[in-house]
Amino acid sequence: xxxxxxxxxxxxxxxxxxxxxxxxxxxxxxxxxxxxxxxxxxxxxxxxxxxxxxxxxxxxxxxxxxxxxxxxxxxxxxxxxxxxxxxxxxxxxxxxxxxxxxxxxxxxxxxxxxxxxxxxxxxxxxxxxxxxxxxxxxxxxxxxxxxxxxxxxxxxxxxxxxxxxxxxxxxxxxxxxxxxxxxxxxxxxxxxxxxxxxxxxxxxxxxxxxxxxxxxxxxxxxxxxxxxxxxxxxxxxxxxxxxxxxxxxxxxxxxxxxxxxxxxxxxxxxxxxxxxxxxxxxxxxxxxxxxxxxxxxxxxxxxxxxxxxxxxxxxxxxxxxxxxxxxxxxxxxxxxxxxxxxxxxxxxxxxxxxxxxxxxxxxxxxxxxxxxxxxxx
Numbered sequence: 001x002x003x004x005x006x007x008x009x010x011x012x013x014x015x016x017x018x019x020x021x022x023x024x025x026x027x028x029x030x031x032x033x034x035x036x037x038x039x040x041x042x043x044x045x046x047x048x049x050x051x052x053x054x055x056x057x058x059x060x061x062x063x064x065x066x067x068x069x070x071x072x073x074x075x076x077x078x079x080x081x082x083x084x085x086x087x088x089x090x091x092x093x094x095x096x097x098x099x100x101x102x103x104x105x106x107x108x109x110x111x112x113x114x115x116x117x118x119x120x121x122x123x124x125x126x127x128x129x130x131x132x133x134x135x136x137x138x139x140x141x142x143x144x145x146x147x148x149x150x151x152x153x154x155x156x157x158x159x160x161x162x163x164x165x166x167x168x169x170x171x172x173x174x175x176x177x178x179x180x181x182x183x184x185x186x187x188x189x190x191x192x193x194x195x196x197x198x199x200x201x202x203x204x205x206x207x208x209x210x211x212x213x214x215x216x217x218x219x220x221x222x223x224x225x226x227x228x229x230x231x232x233x234x235x236x237x238x239x240x241x242x243x244x245x246x247x248x249x250x251x252x253x254x255x256x257x258x259x260x261x262x263x264x265x266x267x268x269x270x271x272x273x274x275x276x277x278x279x280x281x282x283x284x285x286x287x288x289x290x291x292x293x294x295x296x297x298x299x300x301x302x303x304x305x306x307x308x309x310x311x312x313x314x315x316x317x318x319x320x321x322x323x324x325x326x327x328x329x330x331x332x333x334x335x336x337x338x339x340x341x342x343x344x345x346x347x348x349x350x351x352x353x354x355x356x357x358x359x360x361x362x363x364x365x366x367x368x369x370x371x372x373x374x375x376x377x
Contacts (some may be wrong), residue, residue: 001057002027004231007038011060012121017233020045033354034301035325038235045232046239046327049199050368052228053156055220056237058205059213062124063149064117064131068140071113078134080259080276082269084109089179089194093264094127095276096255099283101262102276103127104253108181108194116181116192116207120249121146134275149192150213152220155203155240157374158227163193163204165223178376187219198237200244200366201374235324242326242333243368245294251306251322252292252335261288261337290318291343295351295360296367297323297332302353304334310360311350312342320351329367334360 002008005021007029019038021027029036048054066075076083081092086109094103106118119127128144135142154162164171166187176182180195189212197203208216221229238248247253247262259265260283270281297304304323309316323334334351342349342362349360369375 001231006231006233009234011234012124014060014121016057016060017231019233019235020231035303039325042233042235042239042325043327045230045236048228048230049156049201049232049236049240050328051157052230053154053158053162053224054199054230054232054236055152055154055224056232056234057150057217058153058207059150059210060121061146061151062119062121062127063145063207064119064124064127065115065143065145065148066117066131066140067114068138069113070138071115071140074135074138074140075107075115075117077273078131078275079105079107080268080274080280081107083107083115084179086110086112087181089181089196091267093253093259093267094130095259095274095280097276097279099258099276099279100255101253101257101259101264102130102255104247104249104264106194106196108192110181110183110192116145116149118194118205122250148209149207150210151191151205151207152213152216153197153203153205154220154224154229155197155199155201157202158224158229159201159203162220162224162227162229163206166219173377187216187223189215191216197375198246199240199375200246200369200372201240202377203375236327238322238324239327242294242324242335243329243366245335245363245366247292247335248322257292257337258283258288260284261290262292288340290337291340292321292335292337293343294363294366295323295334295336295349296363297334297351297353298359299332299353302356303332304351304353308334308336309352310336310338311352311357312338312348317342317349326367331367333363 006017084090194205310318318338320336
């Protein structure tokens with residue numbers, strides 16, 4: 001990846017690619033408050049995912065493994081959402097006893113008594129401690145398997161064709177549905193494949209043990225040569241999710257906020273018992289005082305970096321939790337929490353960036369593929 005021009009960052013001490021230059025000599029970035037020289041490079045990565053196919057390393061995702069006769073019952077109590085059946089995946093928030101957000105997780109059911117829970121790499125030790133603290137009384141074995149599974153995600157209109165070249169199984173949309181998970185072999189190495197994508201496109205997460213990572217990587221590169229396959233990094237991933245109005249853990253979703261405020265209550269199964277349910281129910285009934293919104297900003301050559309003030313009628317009413325440039329829709333965007341009465345299209349908001357104020361419009365629907373047809377297709 002360094003040879004391919006990777007500019008490296010880190011996540012919880014683990015290197016991950018931020019973006020890709022033309023070659024190693026071109027792989028540098030100079031500090032600036034404005035859009036950096038990476039801007040155009042990230043744009044071409046975004047375009048590859050939206051129009052052809054891109055691949056990104058996912059070693060820095062956290063993976064938590066649960067197995068045992070009580071695994072489902074255990075997860076059903078800790079997770080506020082629905083625990084899926086065998087071969088399926090669900091997204092679910094996890095709440096603290098006080099009803100605050102404690103996780104934004106992907107639960108993959110590998111078998112009736114075996115689960116792989118995927119989440120933020122930065123939060124893996126927090127979640128490990130929480131999982132271990134709640135094991136008493138359950139016949140389930142838990143381990144943090146983040147170092148056991150690395151992997152690569154592929155996303156874009158050509159991702160199904162790329163995967164089909166490396167497997168023997170039928171990966172048509174009828175046989176490998178959105179939110180399916182299956183074990184098998186990809187490029188001849190054992191893998192767990194999730195049909196899911198944080199990019200908002202048709203995509204797959206391919207998890208393998210570290211010793212198989214290089215084989216998987218090289219096989220994808222070779223098989224994708226005529227499909228327009230391109231590396232993409234975390235900057236592009238963050239740009240892609242902005243166009244879908246998707247928040248990110250540690251930024252827009254964190255223990256400062258509730259599921260109701262963040263909008264993650266849409267993934268809660270209120271018809272069961274779970275940690276934090278009683279307080280979350282009271283919050284639901286009373287309604288939130290603030291809500292997470294996605295905004296487009298009228299900027300020229302600068303974007304938010306986080307914690308900027310959101311103003312209304314000259315008063316600070318909230319703050320930005322994340323944002324950046326959404327390359328495919330060609331807009332500067334930001335997410336942040338504002339009073340509930342201002343969380344609607346037409347609200348007159350302003351965001352201050354580096355001492356300058358810019359008009360901000362609330363976007364109630366994603367600017368790209370609002371119905372999610374791309375990723376489900």
